[in-house]
Amino acid sequence: DQQVKQNSPSLSVQEGRISILNCDYTNSMFDYFLWYKKYPAEGPTFLISISSIKDKNEDGRFTVFLNKSAKHLSLHIVPSQPGDSAVYFCAASVGGTYKYIFGTGTRLKVLA
Amino acid sequence: DGGITQSPKYLFRKEGQNVTLSCEQNLNHDAMYWYRQDPGQGLRLIYYSQIVNDFQKGDIAEGYSVSREKKESFPLTVTSAQKNPTAFYLCASSILRQPQHFGDGTRLSIL
Numbered sequence: 275d276q277q278v279k280q281n282s283p284s285l286s287v288q289e290g291r292i293s294i295l296n297c298d299y300t301n302s303m304f305d306y307f308l309w310y311k312k313y314p315a316e317g318p319t320f321l322i323s324i325s326s327i328k329d330k331n332e333d334g335r336f337t338v339f340l341n342k343s344a345k346h347l348s349l350h351i352v353p354s355q356p357g358d359s360a361v362y363f364c365a366a367s368v369g370g371t372y373k374y375i376f377g378t379g380t381r382l383k384v385l386a
Numbered sequence: 387d388g389g390i391t392q393s394p395k396y397l398f399r400k401e402g403q404n405v406t407l408s409c410e411q412n413l414n415h416d417a418m419y420w421y422r423q424d425p426g427q428g429l430r431l432i433y434y435s436q437i438v439n440d441f442q443k444g445d446i447a448e449g450y451s452v453s454r455e456k457k458e459s460f461p462l463t464v465t466s467a468q469k470n471p472t473a474f475y476l477c478a479s480s481i482l483r484q485p486q487h488f489g490d491g492t493r494l495s496i497l
Contacts, residue, residue, distance in 0.1 A: 283426065308485055317390075317476050317488030318429070363428060372417040372436050372482060373444075378428035 277301045278366050280377035288385050293351040295380050297364035300345065304366040304375075309338060309349045312361045312379070321362075322349070354384045389413065392477050392489035399464070399471065400497050407462045407492045409477035418460035419478040419486065422446060429476065435460055464494060472496050 279298045287293045295309075305326035310318035324331040324338045324347065331338050337350045351358055361379045390411045399405045411418065417436050421429040421444075431444030435454040449468025454460055460479075464471045474493050478486040 280428075306483060310485075310488075315474075315491065315493070317392075317478070317490050319488070320485035323485060367483075369483070372434060372480065373431070373442075374419075374480075374486060375431075376421075376429040378426065 276378075277304075278364060278375045278377040280364060280380050282380050283378070284381040284383070286383045286385060287354045289356055290353045293349075293354045293358065293382055293384065295349040295351075295362050295364075295382065297347050297349075297377055298345060299347075299366050301366070301368070301375075302345065303368045305369045306367045307338070307340060307347050308365045308374070309336075310363045310365065311358075312363060318363060351382075354382075356384050356386050358382060359384045390477055390479055390487055390489035392475075392492050395490065395492060397492055397494045398497050399494060402466045404463055404465050405494065407464070407475055407477075407494070409460045409462065409489060410458055411479040411487070412458060413479055413487060414457070415479035415481050415487070416457070417480050417482075418454065419480075420444075420450070420452065420460070420462045421476045421478065423474040423476060423491075432462065
């Protein structure tokens, strides 16, 4: 039972345009969501997070949107740069727990 | 400079052997985790530990064992019972309601 789903395995975007990565979840108890970026043969690095009490969080070129009624979150990268090419994972957790559930990842390729 | 150290980066195992992957953190984090990554399957949780001398099974614990004798260390043993051990293994640590910090991983291959 995949509680966190990233239905797009890959995405290609032109440099300078917007990249939108999507994530859906099924567990309504999730209240903390994160996005990570991962390069090959390295560990994931944290990008941005959002708590369920908010519907938007921004950090520079990265914005995460949360739609609780749809159980959907998205990561927007504007403008996209070639260095953003990586695999992006969303993750979710239930408040008061240490356990995080990860999606299967979306491979983003930014074309110069 | 705080972080998580996984060793070795590459590991080879003969069939039927147990092998132990090392994970050390100096971030003073309470919790530590082991994940396995296979192509197209994301990160799957093997075991996690919230405090010393305590740990919980994740989604794919069969064939693996862990110990947490010190806050800084969370070694993972891949036993001969694990039928498909070839994968990229990631260790992470965190405090409650904060993002996890990951090591750079260990790639395990079967000879």
